Amino acid sequence: MTIILGLEGTAWNLSAALVSEERVIYEAESTYKPEYGGIHPREAAQHHASELKNVVARALRGADKEKEGFSLDIIDAIAFSQGPGMGPCLRTVATAARALSISLKIPLIGVNHCVAHIEIGRWQCGTKDPVVLYVSGANSQVLAYRADRYRILGETLDIGIGNALDKFARYLRLSHPGGPKIEELASKGTKYVYMPYVVKGMDLSFSGLTTAAKDAFDLHLEEKADICYSFQETAFAMLTEVTERAMSHCGKDDMLLAGGVGANRRLQQMLQTMCHDREARFYVPEAKYLKDNGAMIAYLGLLMLKSGDTTPIEKSEVNPNYRPDEVEVTWRDVE
Amino acid sequence: MCSVGKAFSSKESLMIQCAEAIVEIKDDLVYKRRIEKRYRVKEIDERIRKERTKSEAKIISEARRKGVPTPVIFDIADYEIVMEKIEGNLAREVINDAISERIGELVGILHKNSIIHSDLTTSNIIVGQDNVVYFIDFGLSFIESSTEARGVDVHLFFQSLRGTHESYEQLKLSFITGYRRTFSNASQVLKRAEEIERRGRYVER
Numbered sequence: 339m340t341i342i343l344g345l346e347g348t349a350w351n352l353s354a355a356l357v358s359e360e361r362v363i364y365e366a367e368s369t370y371k372p373e374y375g376g377i378h379p380r381e382a383a384q385h386h387a388s389e390l391k392n393v394v395a396r397a398l399r400g401a402d403k404e405k406e407g408f409s410l411d412i413i414d415a416i417a418f419s420q421g422p423g424m425g426p427c428l429r430t431v432a433t434a435a436r437a438l439s440i441s442l443k444i445p446l447i448g449v450n451h452c453v454a455h456i457e458i459g460r461w462q463c464g465t466k467d468p469v470v471l472y473v474s475g476a477n478s479q480v481l482a483y484r485a486d487r488y489r490i491l492g493e494t495l496d497i498g499i500g501n502a503l504d505k506f507a508r509y510l511r512l513s514h515p516g517g518p519k520i521e522e523l524a525s526k527g528t529k530y531v532y533m534p535y536v537v538k539g540m541d542l543s544f545s546g547l548t549t550a551a552k553d554a555f556d557l558h559l560e561e562k563a564d565i566c567y568s569f570q571e572t573a574f575a576m577l578t579e580v581t582e583r584a585m586s587h588c589g590k591d592d593m594l595l596a597g598g599v600g601a602n603r604r605l606q607q608m609l610q611t612m613c614h615d616r617e618a619r620f621y622v623p624e625a626k627y628l629k630d631n632g633a634m635i636a637y638l639g640l641l642m643l644k645s646g647d648t649t650p651i652e653k654s655e656v657n658p659n660y661r662p663d664e665v666e667v668t669w670r671d672v673e
Numbered sequence: 674m675c676s677v678g679k680a681f682s683s684k685e686s687l688m689i690q691c692a693e694a695i696v697e698i699k700d701d702l703v704y705k706r707r708i709e710k711r712y713r714v715k716e717i718d719e720r721i722r723k724e725r726t727k728s729e730a731k732i733i734s735e736a737r738r739k740g741v742p743t744p745v746i747f748d749i750a751d752y753e754i755v756m757e758k759i760e761g762n763l764a765r766e767v768i769n770d771a772i773s774e775r776i777g778e779l780v781g782i783l784h785k786n787s788i789i790h791s792d793l794t795t796s797n798i799i800v801g802q803d804n805v806v807y808f809i810d811f812g813l814s815f816i817e818s819s820t821e822a823r824g825v826d827v828h829l830f831f832q833s834l835r836g837t838h839e840s841y842e843q844l845k846l847s848f849i850t851g852y853r854r855t856f857s858n859a860s861q862v863l864k865r866a867e868e869i870e871r872r873g874r875y876v877e878r
Contacts, residue, residue, distance in 0.1 A: 530716040539791050539813060539825070575713035586692035611712040663872075 342643065343397070343413045343438070344636025347386045347431035348423025348451050349475060350377045350514075354390075354397040355632035356413070357640060362633040365626075366396035372514050376504060383426035390434045397632070410442060415648070417639020420448035421660030422476070428656035436651055447639040448649040451630075452477060452662040453488060455596040457641060458634035463621035465592045471581045471609065472662075474597035474630075475500035478542060478577065480584045481662060483670065488662045491584045492540025499573055500599045502544035506551045506569060510562065520566045521602050527567025531560050535572055540580045540587075547573055570604055578608045585618060595622040598629045641669040693725075693812060698758055703744065705729075705812075706753040722752045725812070730754050732788055732814045739786045741779045742807045759807045764798035765837055770847040773834075775806045777851025780830065783808075785856050787818040789826050794833035820858075824865030827852070831866065 339358050346353045350372075355365035370385035372378060398410065418435035421428055432448075439446035456470050470481045470488070478494040497505070500517060507516020533550050536543040551569045554560050585593060593613050595606065606622055613620035627634060642648070645668040681688045686699035697704040707722040730749045733756070737743045748755040764772060776798060783790060790797075791813035799807045815822075830848065835841045853859040 530714055535717060535721060538815060571714050571717060575710075575717050578712050579710070583692055608712040612710070615711060 340414045340640060340643065341412055342447075342636040342639045343394070343416050344449075344632040344634070344639055345390075345394075345416070345418040345431050345435050346451070346454075346630050346632040346635045347390075347427050348419045348421070348630060349427060350382050351630045352386045352389050352393055352431070353630065353632035354393045355636050356397055356401050357633055357636035359640065362637075364397055364400035365631060365633050366393050366400055367632070368393050374513070376508060376514055377424070379424040379426045382424060383430045386427055386430045390431070394434075394438075413442065413444060415439075415445040415447055415639060415643050416442075417447040417449050417635050417642075419451045419454070419635055420649070420654070421657035422451060423656075423658060425656065425658045428658060432654060432656050436654060440651070445643060445648040446651065446654055447642050447647070448654050449635050449638045449642070450660055450662055450665045451635070452479070452481075452660075453665050453667075454634040454638040456481065456488060456594070456662075457638045458627050458631075459594045459596045459621065459623045461637060462623040462627055463594060465594055465619070465621045467590060468592035468594035468621060469581060469585045469588060469590050470594045470596055471577060471600075472596045473499050473577065473599035473605070475504065475599075477597065478544070479662070480540060480580050482584060482588045482590060483667070484588075486667050486670075487665065488667065490661070490663050491587065492542065492580045495538070495541050495543045496545040497548070499544055499577065500597075502548045502573065503569075503599070505548050506566075509552050509555065515598075517599060517602065520570065521604065523563045524566040524570045524604065527561065527563040527565070529561070529564040529567075530571065531564055531568040533568050533572040535576060537576050537579055540583055542576050542580060544573060570602070574602070574605045574608050577605065578612050581609065582612050582616065585616070591618045593618055593620050595620070596628065600628040601625045645669040691812075701758045702747065703756045703758050704753060705756070708752075719751075726750075726752055726754060729811050729814065732811045732816070735786070736783060736788055736808065736811070739782055739788075741782050742801075742805050743811070744807070744809060759799045759801060759809060761799045761801040761807070763796055764800055764806070765795035767800050768795055768834075768838060768844060770843060772800055772806060773844040773847040774851035776830075777848035777853075778855045779806060779808060779851075780827070780848075781852045781855030781859065784823045784826070784858075784862065787816050788814060789817050789822045790814050791826065791829075793826055793830040795837060796833070820861055820865045821869075823858075823862040824869050827862055827866040828869045831870070 341358050344355050350370045353367035356363040368389040370382045416435050416439045418431055472479045476498045478499045479490050480492040481488045481490055503520050504516045507520055512519040531554050534546045551565055554565045610620045647668045686697055689696040694705050694707045707726055710718055730746055733743045744756040744759055746756045797810045834844050
């Protein structure tokens, strides 16, 4: 058995998890909650710095409770999110990962956060070769695997869908994270208010949508719930459309949802309907694997370790703009 | 008409089911109808289908006015375009250097007029009996004059050549000759197309 400690802290959630070939052994987390507004990168990083020791200790203690006798020396390698993410947060977690790797004399594995989302989804759902819709705060991408890489078939041209939702939520004076609160409000909406629908080929744009929603709110002519409903309906229809186009383009019949916004039930429902109508299979992992989590980092670290893909300290610099298609996939069989 | 789809044929007609539309060929006419998507609310679904039907028809006509042979449109309804059936062979089956050069000229004209086809493959180009080269299926087309959009267009065409034709390199050079002839910004776009290829973002079919 190989055991990996995975450290995740690209944005507001700090998480440490122990994962083996068979399962996620234990995961502990600590979430930074801004007092007001959105995530402040420096404050989030300070939160991570002060909580890291605790979170790692809790992960190890939690694993111990299962009476498998875990301690630091049982860990075979340390995996951490090398990017993409907020620079200060990434640097804090990377520093901790390097320190552990050096003091325990075990390999270090720098992991691409987006690819980790995809791999934990494939593992948990048992889908071999899906088209992936990855939706989070900063990212909105449609990906598919071909020739050693996760290729980005379509993506947002401006802000991620999560950011778009959060921006509008802040405008409504809802606290971070805004997505679930918008979802709640939207479920009470019934009337569709016109919103711009921007799809170009397989690319998307959400910033105009956010402005339109703010404008609609300022006019006070529409109910808050109706604006939230219209915002969601428009944004999610755009995402579903490009996902369907990508599936048609690649001729793939499996679809996997990944990333924090994936927890939205209306988005899941739309993708499910789309897949059903084209006789394709829709997969979504449990909510705890949709949001940022250490288990996905540990799991991808495990896959990379097994294929001999580790990161020397001098190449462990973080990359806030690390794109998933920069990663050469060494762990997948030819399919 | 669409690169990936299911076809059904009977004595009277041929039906092709694409991601967005059903194309029916009957009595020398092509009926392209954008289909309903159950996942989106009616208000969005109807609006998008109407807008796109209108925009596609407009671009087909605009392209022809600028000198790119396209099907003549006979009728437009909310979700349906009725157009001329172009008799001939798919470029995929008959392409040679002369045809590839002609395609290059025509894409140059489209780009000069800020028309981005968005689905340039040798399956969306028909060579008529009179050797006229027709462009069909402007379903994903849009108006834009950025180097990036033009570069993606050219890149997608090269990808489609590489995927299906052995003499890919020569056909590509012929295309470039034609493209440079009708479009003065060709060099900039061709350079960008190379860059886009290096990004490795657009998957071959």
